[in-house]
Amino acid sequence: MDLTPIWLTLKLASITTLVLLLIGLPVAYWLSKGRSVIKIILEAVITMPLVLPPSVLGFYLLLAFSPQHGVGKWLQHNFNVQFVFSFQGLILASVIYSMPFMIGPIKSALQQLPLSLSQASYTLGKTERQTFIHVLLPNIRSSVLTAVILTFAHTLGEFGVVLMIGGNIPGVTRVASIAVYDSVENMDYPAANAYSLILFSITFIMVISVFVFNKYKAKSPLE
Amino acid sequence: MITVDIEKKLRAYKGQQVLKIAAQFTAGSITKIYGPSGSGKTTFLKIIAGLIAPEKGKINVDGNVWLDTGSNISLSPQKRKTGFVFQNYALFPNMTVQQHLEYATDDVQWIKRLLAIGKLETFAVYKPEYLSGGQQQRLAILRAMAIKPKLLLMDEPFSALDPKMKSELIPELKLLWDELGTTILIVSHNPQELVGLTENEMEINPL
Numbered sequence: 001m002d003l004t005p006i007w008l009t010l011k012l013a014s015i016t017t018l019v020l021l022l023i024g025l026p027v028a029y030w031l032s033k034g035r036s037v038i039k040i041i042l043e044a045v046i047t048m049p050l051v052l053p054p055s056v057l058g059f060y061l062l063l064a065f066s067p068q069h070g071v072g073k074w075l076q077h078n079f080n081v082q083f084v085f086s087f088q089g090l091i092l093a094s095v096i097y098s099m100p101f102m103i104g105p106i107k108s109a110l111q112q113l114p115l116s117l118s119q120a121s122y123t124l125g126k127t128e129r130q131t132f133i134h135v136l137l138p139n140i141r142s143s144v145l146t147a148v149i150l151t152f153a154h155t156l157g158e159f160g161v162v163l164m165i166g167g168n169i170p171g172v173t174r175v176a177s178i179a180v181y182d183s184v185e186n187m188d189y190p191a192a193n194a195y196s197l198i199l200f201s202i203t204f205i206m207v208i209s210v211f212v213f214n215k216y217k218a219k220s221p222l223e
Numbered sequence: 224m225i226t227v228d229i230e231k232k233l234r235a236y237k238g239q240q241v242l243k244i245a246a247q248f249t250a251g252s253i254t255k256i257y258g259p260s261g262s263g264k265t266t267f268l269k270i271i272a273g274l275i276a277p278e279k280g281k282i283n284v285d286g287n288v289w290l291d292t293g294s295n296i297s298l299s300p301q302k303r304k305t306g307f308v309f310q311n312y313a314l315f316p317n318m319t320v321q322q323h324l325e326y327a328t329d330d331v332q333w334i335k336r337l338l339a340i341g342k343l344e345t346f347a348v349y350k351p352e353y354l355s356g357g358q359q360q361r362l363a364i365l366r367a368m369a370i371k372p373k374l375l376l377m378d379e380p381f382s383a384l385d386p387k388m389k390s391e392l393i394p395e396l397k398l399l400w401d402e403l404g405t406t407i408l409i410v411s412h413n414p415q416e417l418v419g420l421t422e423n424e425m426e427i428n429p430l
Contacts, residue, residue, distance in 0.1 A: 116313035119274045122300035123307040124327045124370055134326065138317035 001194050004171050005179035009199075012087070012175060013155040016094040020102040020151050023095070025144075028106035029132060047104075049097045058164025061093050065165070085167045090175070093161045101150045109143030110136060145213050153206035156199060224250055225374065225406060229270055229280030229290075233263050233429055240429035242266060242277075248423075250285065253400070253407040255417045258427035264410040265310060267427060268376040271408070272307050273300035284374065306372030306405070308380045312363040314351040320362055321347040327369035337365040340395045342388075356383040361392065368399060375400070377409045381416055393420060 027046075031039055049057055065072035065083035075081045083089035113136060121131040137144070159177040166173030168182060176195050183192035225248040233240045242263035248254055256264055269275040271282060273289070276297060282290040289298045318326060320343050324334045338344045341361040351359055360383040367375060381389050397420065400407060411417055 114311065114313065116309045116311055117315060119269075119272075119300070120307065120309060120313040120315075120366070121326075122274070123272055123303075123305055124366070125301050125304045126326075127301060135315050135317070139315070 001191055002170075002179075005174050005176045005195065006198055008087075008171070008174065009156055009176040012090055012094055013152045015091055016098055016155045017102075017148055017152045019091065019095050020098060021144075021148060024099070024102035024106055024147065025137075028103045029110060029136075031103070032107045032110035047100050050100050054097065054158070054160025055164055057097060058093065058161040061089075061096070061161070061165045065089065065092070084165060085169060085173060087166075087172055090162055090166045090173055093165045094155045094158060097158060097161045098151045098154045101154050102147045105143045105147040105150070106140065109140035113139055142214055146210050149206050149210050149213075153203050156203055156206075224248070224283075224285065226281070226283040227271065229267075229277040229282070231263070231266060231270060231275070231277040231280075233261075233266065235261060235429070242427070242429045244427065246425055248406055248408065250406055251401070251404045252423055253409065253417075253421035254423040254425055255421050256408055256410045256425050256427060257412070262427045263429050264427050265378050268307070268378055268408060268410060271303075271374070272305045272376055273298060273303045274307075303374075304370060304372065306367035306370060306375035308363050308367045308375070308377040310378040310382075310410075312351075312359050314359055314362060314366075316351055319348050319350050320354070323362060323366045324369045327366055328371075333369065333371070337368055340392070340399070341365045342391075357385060357388060360384060361388075364392075364396070368396070371403050372405060373403070375405050375407045377407065379410055379412065381411070382413070389416075 031043055062084060064070060065075070067073055067076040067082055067084065072083060075083065081088065083092050117135055117139070118128075118131050121135045122128075126134070157177060158175070159181070162173070162175055163178055163181075166175075166178075168174050168178050174182070176199050180192050180195045180199070183189070183195065227247075228245040229242070231242045233242050240263075244267060256267065258264055266275055270277050270280070271289075277290075277292065279292050280290060281288070281292070284303075288294075288296050289303055290296060315323060315326070320338070321334070324337060328334065335344075338347060341364065343358060343361060343365070346354060346358060351362070354362065360380065364377070364380055367377070381393070384392065399405075407421075409417060409421070
């Protein structure tokens with residue numbers, strides 16, 4: 001059995017989780033502070049991948065980043081970067097697709113912290129950044145961990161978006177979920193079974209660890 | 224000298240009320256603030272600390288303008304750096320007693336002195352969840368004192384302390400306040416609590 005799709009999937013999930021952690025922390029912090037029309041719209045956009053069929057999201061990404069049109073053409077022309085049918089494209093699609101799983105739990109946890117914690121820190125002369133790093137972040141540690149695990153696990157299982165923007169190029173965009181589909185198409189059930197079992201095991205361990213880290217309390221992705 | 228002249232709309236059960244306060248506090252004085260529940264006592268302290276913005280007003284501390292809505296001046300809470308004792312303590316769950324004080328100041332000797340005053344030396348490595356209500360309240364006071372504030376705002380600071388602890392702690396704090404020349408505003412419901420500590424009183428009643 002070719003293990004490349006498994007390694008590719010793990011690489012994609014790791015990079016996506018790292019990128020989303022870097023983006024998710026400041027965005028979730030910003031969203032957690034007060035309400036405004038811009039925040040409501042942005043939050044709706046971030047939540048869309050939860051309810052949108054993955055093929056629809058993939059289709060729009062394909063259109064947007066196709067080298068023949070708009071942004072894709074501009075990126076290709078100016079930076080020689082191509083997102084369609086490339087691993088970079090998979091990362092971009094995964095970041096967008098898994099965004100609610102990273103931002104949702106972190107934003108919710110920040111909103112549940114008493115406002116007086118930040119206020120106490122400010123009166124001690126600490127900046128917003130210092131307050132976030134030393135007071136807020138340590139007190140939402142378990143939610144950040146939940147968000148990281150859920151994002152990683154969710155990226156492992158992506159299919160529709162990944163297939164639309166990445167296709168099925170062995171060693172480049174052929175991740176495990178696509179390898180399962182491909183194996184079934186080719187009537188290679190043992191390979192499909194092996195890929196499925198590996199994905200199932202990894203995902204199961206990830207979900208179990210969410211429960212363990214949260215002391216057996218279930219946390220919904222949007223909590 | 225601290226001069227305050229502010230106006231802030233308050234949301235109340237019976238429609239809207241206006242908190243309108245004009246007052247002066249002498250440097251180094253201790254003033255008790257009292258008034259009915261929901262009258263805006265906490266809001267008043269938070270306005271002074273820069274945590275809540277009033278619709279209109281001016282705050283002047285020792286000749287420095289902290290707030291002047293007419294000129295669009297409003298110093299951040301970090302610049303005002305008032306000591307603030309929150310009614311709910313607002314302790315950081317991730318920090319031990321020692322870390323609370325180290326977060327506020329680098330002065331090791333000062334931290335030792337504060338721990339001794341609050342009788343919390345033996346609890347230095349404990350996080351708030353392992354402290355009693357009274358210990359948590361003392362920590363909240365010590366943390367506010369750690370920055371050696373020129374103005375200390377205290378919201379029901381002694382409510383969880385037993386009479387013995389209160390009678391031991393308050394004189395010790397008074398020594399510190401005198402030493403630093405700190406001006407104190409204390410919100411308190413209990414009329415007996417601050418007897419002998421302050422002669423200045425201010426009643427808050429929204430319009």
